[in-house]
Amino acid sequence: MIPTKEIVLEAGKRVAPYVHRTPVLTSRLLDDISGARLYFKCENLQKMGAFKMRGAINAIMQLTEEERKVGVVTHSSGNFGQALALAANNLGVTAHIVMPSSAPAVKIEAVKAYGGKVVISEPTLKAREREANKIVKEMGAVFLHPSNDVNVIVGQGTAALELLEDYPNLDCIMTPVGGGGLIAGTALAAHYFGIECKVIGGEPFAVDDAYRSLKSGKIVDNTTTHTIADGLRTHLGDINFPIIQSLVSEIIRVDEEEIIEAMRLIWERMKIIIEPSSAVPFAAVLREKEQFKNKHIGIILSGGNVDLLKLSFFKR
Amino acid sequence: MIPTKEIVLEAGKRVAPYVHRTPVLTSRLLDDISGARLYFKCENLQKMGAFKMRGAINAIMQLTEEERKVGVVTHSSGNFGQALALAANNLGVTAHIVMPSSAPAVKIEAVKAYGGKVVISEPTLKAREREANKIVKEMGAVFLHPSNDVNVIVGQGTAALELLEDYPNLDCIMTPVGGGGLIAGTALAAHYFGIECKVIGGEPFAVDDAYRSLKSGKIVDNTTTHTIADGLRTHLGDINFPIIQSLVSEIIRVDEEEIIEAMRLIWERMKIIIEPSSAVPFAAVLREKEQFKNKHIGIILSGGNVDLLKLSFFKR
Known part of the structure; x- marks a missing residue:
């Protein structure tokens, strides 16, 4: 393990x-x-x-060519959302970042500035997970967890x-x-x-x-x-x-x-x-x-x- | 030159x-x-x-053994006073720092914390120079200018x-x-x-x-x-x-x-x-x-x- x-x-x-x-x-x-x-x-x-940039880069680089073509998704109102957006951008991969509607505008703007596609969800963990799952199912994007991966x-x-x-x-x-x-x-x-x-x-x-x-x-x-x-x-x-x-x-x-x-x-x-x-x-x-x-x-x-x-x- | x-x-x-x-x-x-x-x-x-730490160290290290025994003096309410105090301290030299009575207490405390001997003067350039000159004359300390040396x-x-x-x-x-x-x-x-x-x-x-x-x-x-x-x-x-x-x-x-x-x-x-x-x-x-x-x-x-x-x- x-x-x-x-x-x-x-x-x-x-x-x-x-x-x-x-x-x-x-x-x-x-x-x-x-x-x-x-x-x-x-x-x-x-x-x-x-530091979250490190994990995001490492995780995306382990994906197959096909997975990288489809893109990645996470839900985060914090640093990992920004990290995944920037890391994906650097590697030519699309990143969908699910963010709660309660997230400060400045954080949403930061994710967008790094090239991430922001998806706004209701401000509960359940709603965020549901929204991320939807992207996984509908688009085939790979879900990356901020810390448990x-x-x-x-x-x-x-x-x-x-x-x-x-x-x-x-x-x-x-x-x-x-x-x-x-x-x-x-x-x-x-x-x-x-x-x-x-x-x-x-x-x-x-x-x-x-x-x-x-x-x-x-x-x-x-x-x-x-x-x-x-x-x-x-x-x-x-x-x-x-x-x-x-x-x-x-x-x-x-x-x-x-x-x-x-x-x-x-x-x-x-x-x-x-x-x-x-x-x-x-x-x-x-x-x-x-x-x-x-x-x-x-x-x-x-x-x-x-x-x-x-x-x-x-x-x- | x-x-x-x-x-x-x-x-x-x-x-x-x-x-x-x-x-x-x-x-x-x-x-x-x-x-x-x-x-x-x-x-x-x-x-x-x-950066002032660099000039202070270099200047003190060029002094003769005798000069270093007597010590150095400058007038400064800013970074050079702190730099000279710390540099002198590191080199085992006494530093007299003339500071205007108008200097913020926090700056005076910083010079003291670095081991400098603080001398308070009236808050004019003339008074500061006079006080520094006095230390040069009475104690034989070497005057170091913050920038014109x-x-x-x-x-x-x-x-x-x-x-x-x-x-x-x-x-x-x-x-x-x-x-x-x-x-x-x-x-x-x-x-x-x-x-x-x-x-x-x-x-x-x-x-x-x-x-x-x-x-x-x-x-x-x-x-x-x-x-x-x-x-x-x-x-x-x-x-x-x-x-x-x-x-x-x-x-x-x-x-x-x-x-x-x-x-x-x-x-x-x-x-x-x-x-x-x-x-x-x-x-x-x-x-x-x-x-x-x-x-x-x-x-x-x-x-x-x-x-x-x-x-x-x-x-x-």
Whole structure:
């Protein structure tokens, strides 16, 4: 069930021409504050502003010629919709993105700007799934899940693969946990290419489904969605969960204040824009300083898609 | 009068262990918008958040053992004060930073956090100079000017040196123009290590002293300081001006709206935080698109020190 070393390595080669090899940034100030040595893999600087580009590229490239002619479909109001639209565009494939009618106009415009065909659905998960299924049935398009698809998972892991190429001796790599694709892919990369390199997830208390899923041994859902880390409200899937169970050491939960403080430190000290979800693993390091003292820790900064018009600086 | 190739090369080796080799980022979206191929050298991701760290390190390292024992002094309310404090700290040298009583508390705290000894003066240039002179006379400390010092100038040029190592075929490198240290250093690097690589400055209309100085052939001052690009309000000096006259092709002026729009694009599309001054060269490219069409252009993003508490996102 668990993808092989070869599969992970192949994915790295496959996506490389289509993604930025994002820089790894370090900050002595944040090292001092945390007591650890931190290596930030900046997927916020990735094409379309998030690691999701990697999984989308990897998944589309595994399709047959015939499938690629027909196109792909997903439902997403977030980064994966944009990623699939752009990845498909780069590869000459049509992408249908089902988006809820409640999605902000700016996100719908972004998907269109990347060349995606937007289909608006009622704002429920059921309605989105129904609409996506309709496209699969009527047009023959291939459905790609944002996080519970083995090719997507392995593609997301290529960020960690690059990080370990640059810094082979990391004690640990940390990611946020949303749908589970990023942490599962990261865990695969660390398992095959790290040297006793643990993988630890960060998750808001408000949406701690992954924490509770690992404890209980079965996938559970969130009961609330009240977190600033809006990318992490989704739950795990049956393909990524077994990988997470096998290869992820631990999930650390953080509260909302901790997320905001971690985000502020990264914006202010590192001069990069990250979305709230991306601040969660660093918040976890700050919460559990003793555990990480003097350790070399890779942190995947997952994305940077923030609506800057909500910041007063750019108010018009 | 113009520093030699050897001097520029030596500076690159000298500062390397003390500065980040900052990443060069590209963005297809910004290429599409501008019609040019842009290579952004991210000095906003430099230690203390600005290129000024380079000049400060280079200047201090050229001092004699005796001078280093006594210490250095500058007057600055901006990035150079912080840079000199941090550079001195890294090299085990005492730095006295004269700051006007009108300086924001956050900037004074930053200098102190980097280990600088802050001396508060009346908020006039005369008073600042007087206070700095006093420290030179009474303590024997060496005065280092933020931009009109040959070692500082050559140090600032090491950003362009790295950029040209990575991308040797640039048609042009652009920088903002404030005190003239960055553009003069950049022009030296491009002159010796570029292949017919022009250097072009960007300057706000509101503080276009460098533009007028080049036109008139002598250093003139600004009559107003009404620009969002607060790092560019200073004027050129007698050491950097001859270098600029010899080696800089042109200075392009931009208005305030253009600066804000350029800054917004960089924040939004590249996910990095730059200060308004850093947006000026990109604003110049957007203003004069025809001139830069299909050209390969390096842009030095000079710094990222913005008061984020002024953005509503982090309001407490």
